Amino acid sequence: MSSPRPTSTSFAILGLLAVRPWSTYELTRQMERSLRRMWPRAQSKLYEEPKKLVELGLATADTESVGRRGRTVYTITDAGRRALAAWLAQPGDGPVLEFEQLVKLSFAEHGSREDALRTVAAARAWAVEQNAENLSAAEEYAGGAGPFQGRAAQGMLAGAFFTDFYALVAQWADWAGEQIESWPDEPSQARADVAELAAIARRANWH
Structure with a gap:
C-alpha cells in the first residue's frame, strides 16, 4: 500500500501545529475559530489528518494524562516545518464559491x-x-x-x-x-x- 500524501487540508493543520502543539480537542476549537470560514473541510478531517501527518513524519503524537483521562498532543517536526515552508512557497489555487x-x-x-x-x-x-x-x-x-x-x-x-x-x-x-x-x-x-x-x-x- 502506498503511503499517504499530504493534501491542502494536511498543510492547513500542519500550519496550526507550527503555531504550537495542540490536543485534538484544542485543534477542534482553533479550527472553528481560524480555519472554518476559509477551509471548512479541515474540520471533517480532524481525526484523520493529524494521524496522517505523524505517519509522514511531519508531526509527532504524544499521550498525556489529564486527570483519569488521556489525550493525544500533536507537535510539528523539523521535517514538518520544511514541508510547510515548501507548500507556502507555492501560490496555491484561487477561491471556489459554493452558494x-x-x-x-x-x-x-x-x-x-x-x-x-x-x-x-x-x-x-x-x-x-x-x-x-x-x-x-x-x-x-x-x-x-x-x-x-x-x-x-x-x-x-x-x-x-x-x-x-x-x-x-x-x-x-x-x-x-x-x-x-x-x-x-x-x-x-x-x-x-x-x-x-x-x-x-x-x-x-x-x-
Whole structure:
C-alpha cells in the first residue's frame, strides 16, 4: 500500500501545529475559530489528518494524562516545518464559491417572486450573522486582546477579506431585493434593467 500524501487540508493543520502543539480537542476549537470560514473541510478531517501527518513524519503524537483521562498532543517536526515552508512557497489555487441561494436565484423563473425575495433575505441574514462573530473578533484584535497577538499581521489578511465579503453579500442582497421587487408576479416575465446591465459591465472592467 502506498503511503499517504499530504493534501491542502494536511498543510492547513500542519500550519496550526507550527503555531504550537495542540490536543485534538484544542485543534477542534482553533479550527472553528481560524480555519472554518476559509477551509471548512479541515474540520471533517480532524481525526484523520493529524494521524496522517505523524505517519509522514511531519508531526509527532504524544499521550498525556489529564486527570483519569488521556489525550493525544500533536507537535510539528523539523521535517514538518520544511514541508510547510515548501507548500507556502507555492501560490496555491484561487477561491471556489459554493452558494446555494445564488443557484436558486439563477432559476427563479420557475418559482414565485416571493420565493426569490425570501432567498435574498436569507442571504442577507446569513451575512449579518456571520459578521457578528467577525466584528467581535476584529474589535478584540484592534484592542490588542485577541489570542496570538504576535500573529495579528497574518490573521488581519483573512479578517479583511471576510469583512469585505460579508459586506459584499449584504449589499448585493439589498440590490437583488430591489431588482426582484420590480418583477411582475410571474418571474418568467421579468426583464433585466438595461441601465443595471450597463453598470455591471462598467464594474466588471475594474482591472
